[in-house]
Amino acid sequence: MVKQERLLVTEIPGPRSVELLARTRQAVARGVGITLPVFVEQAGGGILVDVDGNHLIDFGSGIAVTNVGNSAERVVAAVQEQVARFTHTCFMVTPYDGYVAVCEALNRLTPGDHEKRSILLNSGAEAVENAVKIARVHTGRDAVVVFDHGYHGRTNLTMAMTAKNMPYKDGFGPFAPEVYRVPTSYPFREPLTGAEAAARAVGQIEKYVGASNVACVVIEPIHGEGGFVAPAEGFLPAIADWCRENGVVFVADEIQTGFGRTGDLFACSHEGVVPDLITLAKGIAGGLPLAAVTGRAEIMDSVHVSGLGGTYGGNPVACAAALAAIATLEELDLPARAREIESLMLPALEELATRHPSIGDIRGRGAMIAIELVDDALATNPTATAAKTPNAAATAAIAKACHAEGLVVLTAGTYGNVLRFLPPLVIPHDLLREGLEILGKSFDSVLS
Template sequence: MQTGGPALPQQRSLVTEIPGPESMARLDRKKAHVADGVGTTLPVFVVAAGGGVLLDVDGNSLIDLGSGIAVTSVGNAAPGVVSRVQEQVAAFTHTCFMVTPYDGYVDVCEQLAELTPGDHAKKSALFNSGAEAVENAVKIARVATGRDAVAVFDHAYHGRTNLTMAMTAKNMPYKNGFGPFAGEVYRAPMSYPLRDGLSGPEAAARAIDVLEKQVGADNLACVAIEPIQGEGGFVVPAPGFLPALAAWAREHGVLLLADEIQTGFCRTGDWFACDDEGVVPDLVTLAKGLAGGLPLAAVTGRAELMDAVHVGGLGGTYGGNPVACAAGLGAIEEMRSHDLVGRARELGAVLERRLRALAETHPVIADVRGRGAMMAIELCEPGTTTPDAARTAAVSSACHRAGVVTLTCGTWGNVIRFLPPLAISDALLEEALDVVAEAFAATA
């Protein structure tokens, strides 16, 4: 299935080195005008994208295994997104929902109430970015419970604003030099099967013990957790961890805040990663895959919690922009009509088969993990859990030179994550994984 803008040939084609001369020239211009703090993983300037490929200014066609960090799940310029956006742009681009409302905002909230876990009454508030959604979810949790403390986990990533930096675990590059950070944020150990060897209930008991002793359940407004961690290394908690944590939170009046920003909207082979074990969070934060590439984020939660905040306490000038809402409705339509939940599972089967075969050949691969089209491999010195960040970077760089966009992540920078557009073809994915295998061989 290709749901991408121009009918781009779905193939890898290199006509220059990567990056090519025109991209390099434009990189000089970037250097002159863009702050150095804004980094670039692969300095190729893209002029078109669709299906599973990116076309750069030098005419190279690269296979995309990153989806703009899990954003373009429906493909770049998916028809359902493009048509709705064009229609909305022609009508009006902005009024500010807090000044004069419009149907698109309400339509998105209605869809989110239907799709997110649980059959309870729900309401939503719309924002621009995942970090903004997380900040507002914490605000809602604090008002609704009358408590201040927020629990987060080792290896967590929640954003780049002051509060979300405090909630994020990794110092470099996200936190270094940017303090002091917001207070009343406490960290508990995450279930990390490769490294702790604990069952889900055992890992949950360990985390709960830390929270009860170091914070106190009566002081906690919420426990914020990514059901599968993103930037922290695609860490999948052991089965039973999330349900045990949810049960403890519910018993003590602590709100469960599921950060589904990277895992949401079909990515893991369910609409949301919480669905895998039937966990129903009180609040869910959403962004990335929601709107096919346009900036749209949300907090969706139990209606009585969302309504706890006073009128005017939530919002923002651009939150729920009408064009972004149109894109969100188009993206959800694409997900439904193309059964992208099922497609993510199909892609996950291909990824798991190929990555496990690769691990049998290369003992540097210590773990293959993930669900659906959100898979990863962790690289360690063979026979150990000592991270091998150098080999990880070398493999990823080799993929880039061969025309495949790969992303790394993890607390130690030793994880390669695979986030192909759900619009990619099996043949293109198989070819990309051939390149990955060649990169492992070349860097051995």
């Protein structure tokens, strides 16, 4: 087990990481971005150890992937055992019970007591694409409705579904047709109630698309890359109700919010929303690539035989990891751990906001928390429209200061002005507190 303490023995990045970065630039296409160029050689709990021996506090979890911690004991053991037995056969050729067991677990864990079916895939984008395919076959309709600030992936269809142009879409068109975007609920930037925001979105769908043309509505219960935007209460239930009334498939994209991250097993449970289909990935398998679509049996089974699948989908090693990760999540009650993280983070961030008026908003749930930064000279006058001017420069500078002190943080947001925090759900409390202290000092050094 990696020792759970921060330790800096070189500058960040250190000399060996700098050497590896030079090799990276000669070998890896430049389109692959790197947030913090420290090369990791070991990780566990809430710590990343780089090749120079630095121990960094992890507030990123590989973008909400290592919810159960890096190299979790059960996951490691399950992977080692499965690798020794076999690594691949392709479930569509000669199946294996691990795939079935993961589907059974997802059918049990996801919201709703209706009969369900699941399919296993490789990535979140692939899960979203398959959810759309299934919805189109089931409804016989073409249109897909998504929301401002949403992110759904980097394939052609999911780029069309994603709101933000740069860096995800710029220059990659033309994109898949029949994708329509409507306004979401963004409480910090808009005064609408959840019901009002839902009525606005529904009005645009009915006016510009037509309910009878819509196959599915796809939404993140909390927008991830869009800046951890949690909608106003009542927004998601109202959208789900409209879908049900109009024969539209309601798809919850829980790729970043799932598996305990928000303090519930799944974020849509916060308001009791039961999706028709739910897309899953990231935290599903303790760091191994796996994704899924789970949903109502009558919808999932509407697709013809062999219409769904993929060579690597539900790889046996990833399935073994997923079963171990789910067992760990349940044994340790990681949703409760996420709520504990929230109870520690929010007071510290609220205190920080009293010192720095550039903190315009603190939001999120569980261990999915964010700060939105605005122009501090204007933030003191909250009645002014300009008071919410995004401050991307300060956001980048604070992230850089955190990195230099051994705290891994991520940025996000349509305007690039959100610091997002995704610590592993198993992070020790003292390490979490130390990370928050570093964050506070970074704010002080950049903005004071």
